[in-house]
Amino acid sequence: MRIKDKVNVKRADIVLLIGIVAISANLRPAITSVGPLIGFIRDDMHLSNGLAGLLTTLPLVAFAVFSPLAPKFSRRLGIEMTLFLGLMTLVAGIMLRSTPSMSTLYTGTFTIGTAIAVSNVLLPSLIKQKFSDRVGLMTGVYTTFMGGFAALGSGVSVPLASHLGFGWRSALGFWAVLAAFAALVWLPQLRHQNRSGTSQRIDVKLGGLWRSPLAWQVTCFMGLQSSIFYVTVTWIPNLLHDSGMDPSTSGWMVSYMQLIGLPATFIVSVLADRRPNQKRIVFAISSLYIVAFAGLLSLKTAWVYVWITLLGIGQSSTISLALAFLALRARNAQQAAELSGMAQSVGYLLAAVGPVAIGYLYDLTQTWSVPLTVLMFVSFCMLFAGLGAGRNAYVTPDKNM
Numbered sequence: 001m002r003i004k005d006k007v008n009v010k011r012a013d014i015v016l017l018i019g020i021v022a023i024s025a026n027l028r029p030a031i032t033s034v035g036p037l038i039g040f041i042r043d044d045m046h047l048s049n050g051l052a053g054l055l056t057t058l059p060l061v062a063f064a065v066f067s068p069l070a071p072k073f074s075r076r077l078g079i080e081m082t083l084f085l086g087l088m089t090l091v092a093g094i095m096l097r098s099t100p101s102m103s104t105l106y107t108g109t110f111t112i113g114t115a116i117a118v119s120n121v122l123l124p125s126l127i128k129q130k131f132s133d134r135v136g137l138m139t140g141v142y143t144t145f146m147g148g149f150a151a152l153g154s155g156v157s158v159p160l161a162s163h164l165g166f167g168w169r170s171a172l173g174f175w176a177v178l179a180a181f182a183a184l185v186w187l188p189q190l191r192h193q194n195r196s197g198t199s200q201r202i203d204v205k206l207g208g209l210w211r212s213p214l215a216w217q218v219t220c221f222m223g224l225q226s227s228i229f230y231v232t233v234t235w236i237p238n239l240l241h242d243s244g245m246d247p248s249t250s251g252w253m254v255s256y257m258q259l260i261g262l263p264a265t266f267i268v269s270v271l272a273d274r275r276p277n278q279k280r281i282v283f284a285i286s287s288l289y290i291v292a293f294a295g296l297l298s299l300k301t302a303w304v305y306v307w308i309t310l311l312g313i314g315q316s317s318t319i320s321l322a323l324a325f326l327a328l329r330a331r332n333a334q335q336a337a338e339l340s341g342m343a344q345s346v347g348y349l350l351a352a353v354g355p356v357a358i359g360y361l362y363d364l365t366q367t368w369s370v371p372l373t374v375l376m377f378v379s380f381c382m383l384f385a386g387l388g389a390g391r392n393a394y395v396t397p398d399k400n401m
Contacts, residue, residue, distance in 0.1 A: 019185055030059075049359040053355040057230075064347075079126060084186050084189075087183040091176050093109070098176075125326075126333075144266045208396050214395050221386045225382055231375065232257070234355045257308045268320045269323070272321055286382055288317075296372055330395060
């Protein structure tokens with residue numbers, strides 16, 4: 001009987017892991033697919049670069065608004081049901097964004113951000129709860145799939161829109177299929193929730209976390225690395241196109257930027273979990289950003305693959321480390337949920353400024369030198385925030401929080 005119970009537990013863990021992977025595959029492509037198509041959208045809808053940048057910024061605003069609410073929803077509905085409703089909302093948002101209207105373009109984009117915010121917040125907490133002894137490994141698994149599908153979203157957008165004749169609307173709408181599939185894969189977890197009652201719910205109490213310097217350092221690191229990520233997936237295609245690349249190749253460069261870093265996504269989270277502090281990791285990956293932006297600023301286009309490679313490794317490493325911090329700096333799943341809500345609310349509000357600000361900077365200066373210089377400065381700020389976030393401590397001293 002005990003052997004049978006162990007087999008059932010192992011099987012349940014596998015089914016849960018498959019569900020987590022399915023959800024993680026939907027956390028980025030609905031957003032990263034926009035960057036390579038932004039020129040098509042801008043021209044078709046007659047948008048300025050600043051307004052076009054809103055298509056990447058609006059999901060981040062939604063992250064900021066709804067991240068603190070996700071733990072509250074999970075407390076009422078259960079974490080499994082909350083994640084399922086998030087997936088269904090994602091399907092609706094993607095379909096709404098693809099309808100031929102300016103209002104639905106932006107409304108659907110905001111809805112997509114609302115849906116993704118739920119999973120952004122609750123997955124790290126779920127991993128802390130279910131796989132507390134394998135946080136680094138499980139974080140590496142789900143962030144690797146998240147990064148892989150983010151790259152796929154960037155890479156196939158232009159071929160879908162142009163080469164296969166989908167047009168930009170249908171190319172963006174394509175990702176509703178993936179979200180609907182993830183919802184089906186997650187359905188078994190709803191039955192598990194019904195059997196387990198309230199054990200799957202996360203009870204979060206707001207307390208001293210917002211007064212914790214360490215929590216704010218984790219939050220700033222999350223926000224600054226996110227800002228750099230969304231700026232680059234939005235504007236690197238335009239930057240490369242202005243340097244002489246065709247739109248399809250520049251879109252695939254963003255895909256390459258994300259794919260090349262996938263091994264780092266997995267490795268960094270595992271290394272972070274094995275070390276008492278992560279300061280050396282922070283210093284190493286922040287340096288990659290600074291060198292990459294300096295290289296792009298030098299306008300040595302022959303070296304563009306080198307700079308994009310460094311950016312890709314840096315981005316994959318920082319998102320993995322930022323998500324690992326949410327569990328590593330928390331004592332339990334409750335703290336992880338609260339820290340995740342705080343970091344992703346304030347952090348993504350900070351990140352939301354990036355794509356629009358860079359778009360307006362380029363509109364004002366008509367050169368990429370100023371935006372790249374600003375990104376180098378942001379990278380230095382991220383380094384200092386990360387050195388604080390990487391110290392061996394918990395966000396609150398009270399174990400009973």
